[in-house]
Amino acid sequence: xxxxxxxxxxxxxxxxxxxxxxxxxxxxxxxxxxxxxxxxxxxxxxxxxxxxxxxxxxxxxxxxxxxxxxxxxxxxxxxxxxxxxxxxxxxxxxxxxxxxxxxxxxxxxxxxxxxxxxxxxxxxxxxxxxxxxxxxxxxxxxxxxxxxxxxxxxxxxxxxxxxxxxxxxxxxxxxxxxxxxxxxxxxxxxxxxxxxxxxxxxxxxxxxxxxxxxxxxxxxxxxxxxxxxxxxxxxxxxxxxxxxxxxxxxxxxxxxxxxxxxxxxxxxxxxxxxxxxxxxxxxxxxxxxxxxxxxxxxxxxx
Amino acid sequence: xxxxxxxxxxxxxxxxxxxxxxxxxxxxxxxxxxxxxxxxxxxxxxxxxxxxxxxxxxxxxxxxxxxxxxxxxxxxxxxxxxxxxxxxxxxxxxxxxxxxxxxxxxxxxxxxxxxxxxxxxxxxxxxxxxxxxxxxxxxxxxxxxxxxxxxxxxxxxxxxxxxxxxxxxxxxxxxxxxxxxxxxxxxxxxxxxxxxxxxxxxxxxxxxxxxxxxxxxxxxxxxxxxxxxxxxxxxxxxxxxxxxxxxxxxxxxxxxxxx
Amino acid sequence: xxxxxxxxxxxxxxxxxxxxxxxxxxxxxxxxxxxxxxxxxxxxxxxxxxxxxxxxxxxxxxxxxxxxxxxxxxxxxxxxxxxxxxxxxxxxxxxxxxxxxxxxxxxxxxxxxxxxxxxxxxxxxxxxxxxxxxxxxxxxxxxxxxxxxxxxxxxxxxxxxxxxxxxxxxxxxxxxxxxxxxxxxxxxxxxxxxxxxxxxxxxxxxxxxxxxxxxxxxxxxxxxxxxxxxxxxxxxxxxxxxxxxxxxxxxxxxxxxxxxxxxxxxxxxxxxxxxxxxxxxxxxxxxxxxxxxxxxxxxxxxxxxxxxxxxxxxxxxx
Numbered sequence: 001x002x003x004x005x006x007x008x009x010x011x012x013x014x015x016x017x018x019x020x021x022x023x024x025x026x027x028x029x030x031x032x033x034x035x036x037x038x039x040x041x042x043x044x045x046x047x048x049x050x051x052x053x054x055x056x057x058x059x060x061x062x063x064x065x066x067x068x069x070x071x072x073x074x075x076x077x078x079x080x081x082x083x084x085x086x087x088x089x090x091x092x093x094x095x096x097x098x099x100x101x102x103x104x105x106x107x108x109x110x111x112x113x114x115x116x117x118x119x120x121x122x123x124x125x126x127x128x129x130x131x132x133x134x135x136x137x138x139x140x141x142x143x144x145x146x147x148x149x150x151x152x153x154x155x156x157x158x159x160x161x162x163x164x165x166x167x168x169x170x171x172x173x174x175x176x177x178x179x180x181x182x183x184x185x186x187x188x189x190x191x192x193x194x195x196x197x198x199x200x201x202x203x204x205x206x207x208x209x210x211x212x213x214x215x216x217x218x219x220x221x222x223x224x225x226x227x228x229x230x231x232x233x234x235x236x237x238x239x240x241x242x243x244x245x246x247x248x249x250x251x252x253x254x255x256x257x258x259x260x261x262x263x264x265x266x267x268x269x270x271x272x273x274x275x276x277x278x279x280x281x282x283x284x285x286x287x288x289x290x291x292x293x294x295x296x297x298x299x300x301x302x
Numbered sequence: 303x304x305x306x307x308x309x310x311x312x313x314x315x316x317x318x319x320x321x322x323x324x325x326x327x328x329x330x331x332x333x334x335x336x337x338x339x340x341x342x343x344x345x346x347x348x349x350x351x352x353x354x355x356x357x358x359x360x361x362x363x364x365x366x367x368x369x370x371x372x373x374x375x376x377x378x379x380x381x382x383x384x385x386x387x388x389x390x391x392x393x394x395x396x397x398x399x400x401x402x403x404x405x406x407x408x409x410x411x412x413x414x415x416x417x418x419x420x421x422x423x424x425x426x427x428x429x430x431x432x433x434x435x436x437x438x439x440x441x442x443x444x445x446x447x448x449x450x451x452x453x454x455x456x457x458x459x460x461x462x463x464x465x466x467x468x469x470x471x472x473x474x475x476x477x478x479x480x481x482x483x484x485x486x487x488x489x490x491x492x493x494x495x496x497x498x499x500x501x502x503x504x505x506x507x508x509x510x511x512x513x514x515x516x517x518x519x520x521x522x523x524x525x526x527x528x529x530x531x532x533x534x535x536x537x538x539x540x541x542x543x544x545x546x547x548x549x550x551x552x553x554x555x556x557x558x559x560x561x
Numbered sequence: 562x563x564x565x566x567x568x569x570x571x572x573x574x575x576x577x578x579x580x581x582x583x584x585x586x587x588x589x590x591x592x593x594x595x596x597x598x599x600x601x602x603x604x605x606x607x608x609x610x611x612x613x614x615x616x617x618x619x620x621x622x623x624x625x626x627x628x629x630x631x632x633x634x635x636x637x638x639x640x641x642x643x644x645x646x647x648x649x650x651x652x653x654x655x656x657x658x659x660x661x662x663x664x665x666x667x668x669x670x671x672x673x674x675x676x677x678x679x680x681x682x683x684x685x686x687x688x689x690x691x692x693x694x695x696x697x698x699x700x701x702x703x704x705x706x707x708x709x710x711x712x713x714x715x716x717x718x719x720x721x722x723x724x725x726x727x728x729x730x731x732x733x734x735x736x737x738x739x740x741x742x743x744x745x746x747x748x749x750x751x752x753x754x755x756x757x758x759x760x761x762x763x764x765x766x767x768x769x770x771x772x773x774x775x776x777x778x779x780x781x782x783x784x785x786x787x788x789x790x791x792x793x794x795x796x797x798x799x800x801x802x803x804x805x806x807x808x809x810x811x812x813x814x815x816x817x818x819x820x821x822x823x824x825x826x827x828x829x830x831x832x833x834x835x836x837x838x839x840x841x842x843x844x845x846x847x848x849x850x851x852x853x854x855x856x857x858x859x860x861x862x863x864x865x866x867x868x869x870x871x872x873x874x875x876x877x878x879x
Contacts (some may be wrong), residue, residue, distance in 0.1 A: 009553055012549070017546065017549065020549065024546065305671070316658075321658065387622060387650040388715060391621075559623040
């Protein structure tokens, strides 16, 4: 038989507890919304992987996972904001991979986002190289890491001989697919050509599980397509000039002359325009960009 | 009401003092002195930083150990040793007894922390620092440590109402560690695309006391200002959570049949 | 009729036993009796009968499964009631880091005395229980008897109208027991109600106006000690000497008890003359014939069915 005393206790608890829990949740959300809690940057006080390893008291793998998670979170909260800098990205990845050298995902992530120029990445391809080289040393059979290294040299550092070397190294690893050897050869031979670049980005898109990397690859493929189109349009423009005597003003001129059919548009649907010097260009409003540093037609050694 | 809670609190404080538990202060003082002397040899400009980090971490750690160590026995010991029986025959509600025990331990921790702060100040002076406005972040960091200790004590008290000291220690420590890593747990949940895991990790994040909020040791070390909004929010958070735990403790304890 | 000091009505308490599918052990069944204002009331019963359970229910340390109880008209659920009772648990433990004086002072703070009055009372009651000399010694150094005295002191220090003592005499030497008895009588002289439990029957017989007997969780009887034992029939005791060479008839020999050359035998009232005839037939020399005054003990043993039966009642850890 329950007494009035028991009833009072029951009702107080049933009412008070959910109320308090809700209030607590509200305050916590306020705290989170207010930006960085004081504790946010505190971890990086320990920049030395050795120090972290000692502090984790043997739970290295767990600590590695935590730092890896924080690295991704660190990137994710900053990416897309104006003037974002990613100074802590390397230390975080450094510590994570030092604690768990087989954390391959971290090397892949660093390969791209340490190298990418601001505001997409840290702009430190040199650090990316250092990171991935350590990854290869710890995971000698992982040809994807070698491929990452080759890519960094090729795309961001423009060091084609180092890139070819890396691809070559990768091709010699057990179970390496044949395209690594091909890449080595192509890079060594041609330097930076569109086909090579497209092949690389397609391979990256196909081999990675990481969503962020895949999106980047798609973007690049789109941009490369534009470059190819421009290359073709430039050649057509040259033919037009040879026939008519001056450069075309727009694609309509090429159509009239029978050189093309239809209206060529870039991958985002904007029509190509022609500059005063007859060179094809992207519509200024198009979001497509031409990646810098890639040799355009006319610069290739034949 | 303070006629009943007050004496219980004072008595709990007296027990802690006579239990020679506060002798850890001597240990802390030695630690601080040793660190100060050691650091004095290095003199590459980071003495203040090292002493700040070491000192604050030690204050936090010592406080934590004491809060758990004494906290888990607060109610359990009184039941086990039957000292509670004569007390409950007096005109005092059981919840007043709980609040009194809590207040007594909190008082002990506050006194302990105050003495340790003085020791820290002494170490600072030894390495040639001067007291000034730049010290405010350190005091705030210490205040946050006190909030943290208040939470941990309430946790320990709660478990003490129904569980043995060993189990209570495990539970309290477990929740503390979970609370420290709560943001990471939530990140992992956000990573996975599994909606159930996402829900679970979110629930954990909001249920478990988020000790991560109170860690201002790094900021204090660099002298970063801590916005007053955070001070308010942390204080309110701590108060709400402590009240929640005390209510829960009272609920559990008030109808318990004492053997 | 004035409000009884303690009124217990249908009080029942079950304890769960076992972890997975706990069974209920009934420690107290439908207990009903009352204690009048100003009387000394003894609560008797063997170990495990439920005496301490009843007292803990009154104090609010455990909660009833069903039934009610009131002290001076206030329900046991009412915390304010505690201001009117003094309680001493059996085998009291106290905070061993406190001195006797500090302990009494601590407990005294829950009654509303001013500082100086409190100090005075503490001193007075320390003296009353004979602990003035040891007042400033830490309790961890106290003997059991001394702790018992501290227990009584804290129970009566605030002058409560109702004093509840659980086994106040246990563990005390005869001197200590006499002191406790004196305190109880003193309380009665001052108009207080004393309710105490004990299994020392002679104390109960000496002190109590009324007693209740509890066994196996059930109330066996309530009344003045004399009334209870009067329920049992009287017997007579014959003391005699047997001449040399003669033996008793077998029926008598069984219950006869030789003591130092003489023999003693108890017989029921009705059988007295028949037995005397038998003895005369054996040429026995009758020394004396006297009535046996039964004690609560006899009543007890009869109730429980002998010493073996008494131990038969389970003593489950309380």
